[in-house]
Amino acid sequence: MSIARNGRLWKPMLGWQSTSAVWKRTMATAVKSTPELSNRQKFNQLQPSPSIFGKLEKLGFGELRRTGRYAALRKVVSRDQKQTLEPNYKFPLLQFFAGAMVPTSIPEETVPEVAFVGRSNVGKSSLINALAESSTVRTSDKPGLTQQLNFYSVGRLFNIVDMPGYGFAFVDEEKRLAWRELMETYMTKRSTLKMVYVTIDARHGLKVGDKDFLAMLDKNRVPFQVVLTKCDLIILPTLARRYMMVLDDVNNYRHARKEVALVSSRTQSGVNQLRKEILKTVGNLRSEKYYVEKTERQKAKQEDRRK
Numbered sequence: 597m598s599i600a601r602n603g604r605l606w607k608p609m610l611g612w613q614s615t616s617a618v619w620k621r622t623m624a625t626a627v628k629s630t631p632e633l634s635n636r637q638k639f640n641q642l643q644p645s646p647s648i649f650g651k652l653e654k655l656g657f658g659e660l661r662r663t664g665r666y667a668a669l670r671k672v673v674s675r676d677q678k679q680t681l682e683p684n685y686k687f688p689l690l691q692f693f694a695g696a697m698v699p700t701s702i703p704e705e706t707v708p709e710v711a712f713v714g715r716s717n718v719g720k721s722s723l724i725n726a727l728a729e730s731s732t733v734r735t736s737d738k739p740g741l742t743q744q745l746n747f748y749s750v751g752r753l754f755n756i757v758d759m760p761g762y763g764f765a766f767v768d769e770e771k772r773l774a775w776r777e778l779m780e781t782y783m784t785k786r787s788t789l790k791m792v793y794v795t796i797d798a799r800h801g802l803k804v805g806d807k808d809f810l811a812m813l814d815k816n817r818v819p820f821q822v823v824l825t826k827c828d829l830i831i832l833p834t835l836a837r838r839y840m841m842v843l844d845d846v847n848n849y850r851h852a853r854k855e856v857a858l859v860s861s862r863t864q865s866g867v868n869q870l871r872k873e874i875l876k877t878v879g880n881l882r883s884e885k886y887y888v889e890k891t892e893r894q895k896a897k898q899e900d901r902r903k
């Protein structure tokens with residue numbers, strides 16, 4: 597005999613013959629397949645694999661204290677070994693060269709470009725500064741600071757474009773529509789635009805407004821990649837789950853890069869890796885030897901200055 601419960605057919609337990617392990621397994625399956633789980637419950641049920649924690653550790657977000665099931669994965673990597681795994685990638689000098697408030701003032705197409713877009717206050721401008729190791733771009737703790745498309749030249753090799761935040765509630769409707777038109781015109785018509793980095797606050801993940809924006813990019817065949825920012829503000833297991841969830845969403849878009857970047861402009865974690873990806877995207881990534889030598893030359897110069 598079966599009993600219908602929550603739309604599922606349950607076989608009644610015959611007395612208490614079943615072991616507690618069987619009962620636990622049954623309950624676990626029931627919880628997983630119950631349709632009424634809230635998004636938060638689904639999020640908390642995600643079980644990131646050790647390889648995800650390994651990735652986060654490599655990016656500099658710290659390591660999970662490996663007790664119990666992670667104990668077997670313990671790898672002893674000395675500090676020196678860790679530092680030599682990847683060279684420090686460098687951007688040439690970042691310089692502001694144009695601002696556009698209306699589509700007609702967008703500068704002419706020249707070198708390859710990448711653009712940073714996302715909600716207000718997610719840390720777009722801070723990320724550009726962190727990538728370029730500069731303080732050229734203005735940032736603020738009040739949302740809505742960047743109000744136009746700001747064009748920065750990176751050593752005249754490629755450009756970085758800082759965009760106003762979308763979904764900013766405190767500007768009037770007219771201004772919001774004007775920004776939207778400006779951003780859409782730029783992103784859909786620019787043939788030198790190689791990648792749009794959509795920045796998402798790691799604490800919040802993809803909201804409905806973000807998904808609409810990604811769908812717009814996808815429809816217009818604009819290549820984009822999602823970047824989770826402010827990753828220093830959440831604990832490691834939450835970050836791992838956020839990464840899994842966003843990666844799962846991103847896989848639904850044809851024109852998305854099927855990878856999610858994780859960064860913190862405050863701690864610099866993940867920034868070097870993103871720098872490498874951008875240099876590759878704009879066709880300016882040189883050999884590893886070049887960056888290793890450059891870093892060593894800079895270190896030597898700094899030490900000379902100190903003496």
Ligand SMILES: Nc1nc2c(ncn2[C@@H]2O[C@H](COP(=O)(O)OP(=O)(O)OP(=O)(O)O)[C@@H](O)[C@H]2O)c(=O)[nH]1
Pocket residue numbers: 715716717718719720721722723734735736737738739740741742743759760761825826827828829859860861862863
């Ligand atoms: N903890 C932490 N705070 C950050 C990080 N990145 C940016 N912030 C802070 O977030 C606030 C907003 O940063 P901005 O870089 O100005 O954000 P934005 O996305 O350019 O904002 P708009 O120009 O208004 O769209 C500032 O107070 C930054 O200091 C980060 O990685 N970690």
Ligand SMILES: [Mg+2]
Pocket residue numbers: 720721722734735741742758759
């Ligand atoms: Mg900004």
